[in-house]
Amino acid sequence: EIVLTQSPGTLSLSPGERATLSCRASQSVSSSYLAWYQQKPGQAPRLLIYGASSRATGIPDRFSGSGSGTDFTLTISRLEPEDFAVYYCQQYGSSPWYTFGQGTKLEIK
Amino acid sequence: EVQLVESGGGLVQPGGSLRLSCAASGFTFSSYSMNWVRQAPGKGLEWVSYISSSSSTIYYADSVKGRFTISRDNAKNSLYLQMNSLRDEDTAVYYCARGGTIVVVVAATDYWGQGTLVTVSS
Numbered sequence: 001e002i003v004l005t006q007s008p009g010t011l012s013l014s015p016g017e018r019a020t021l022s023c024r025a026s027q028s029v030s031s032s033y034l035a036w037y038q039q040k041p042g043q044a045p046r047l048l049i050y051g052a053s054s055r056a057t058g059i060p061d062r063f064s065g066s067g068s069g070t071d072f073t074l075t076i077s078r079l080e081p082e083d084f085a086v087y088y089c090q091q092y093g094s095s096p097w098y099t100f101g102q103g104t105k106l107e108i109k
Numbered sequence: 110e111v112q113l114v115e116s117g118g119g120l121v122q123p124g125g126s127l128r129l130s131c132a133a134s135g136f137t138f139s140s141y142s143m144n145w146v147r148q149a150p151g152k153g154l155e156w157v158s159y160i161s162s163s164s165s166t167i168y169y170a171d172s173v174k175g176r177f178t179i180s181r182d183n184a185k186n187s188l189y190l191q192m193n194s195l196r197d198e199d200t201a202v203y204y205c206a207r208g209g210t211i212v213v214v215v216a217a218t219d220y221w222g223q224g225t226l227v228t229v230s231s
Contacts, residue, residue: 044223047217096171
């Protein structure tokens with residue numbers, strides 16, 4: 001089973017700053033089957049990035065994903081007020097079918 | 110517009126049963142695999158179960174194997190989760206989420222419903 005570990009647990013930044021979130025896998029993620037989600041309180045998760053680096057439909061280009069193998073990164077180039085939320089990484093395709101990281105809370109400093 | 114609407118949540122005693130439903134619209138339901146994902150209060154996301162577009166392939170998380178059953182009715186554009194022998198730790202918001210297609214089998218979950226709350230308590 002692939003275990004995903006996200007860091008940091010909480011990230012405190014100001015609007016306009018750059019955010020870098022990390023997701024490390026316990027073993028190599030096949031074909032970069034790694035996704036990132038944003039979740040705001042009381043809402044369902046929203047897909048941001050799939051295939052490690054492809055933006056989902058309608059996602060602003062300030063969101064970017066990178067990485068391969070066991071180390072992946074979500075970068076938000078210039079934080080907007082609406083970007084403060086919890087972010088999850090997810091691997092798909094390896095047993096079990098989907099696994100999630102524990103999440104990173106991005107909060108306003 | 111893709112829409113997924115869950116229903117069937119509620120309060121149930123430990124050991125009890127509940128059946129969740131997810132009504133899909135805005136896409137060709139029969140072409141997509143579907144999933145259930147849950148989130149305990151204040152906690153992270155946990156994948157629960159997967160069903161392929163034709164129901165030929167089904168997977169479960171170890172935490173629910175033998176107690177939960179996923180199914181779908183493509184004629185009704187609906188996904189289901191039968192939950193038996195419920196435990197306190199099954200308390201969560203349950204989301205249905207769309208997966209991949211016959212062509213792109215392995216895919217991220219791109220659309221999610223708003224979820225339905227299941228509370229297991231005496």
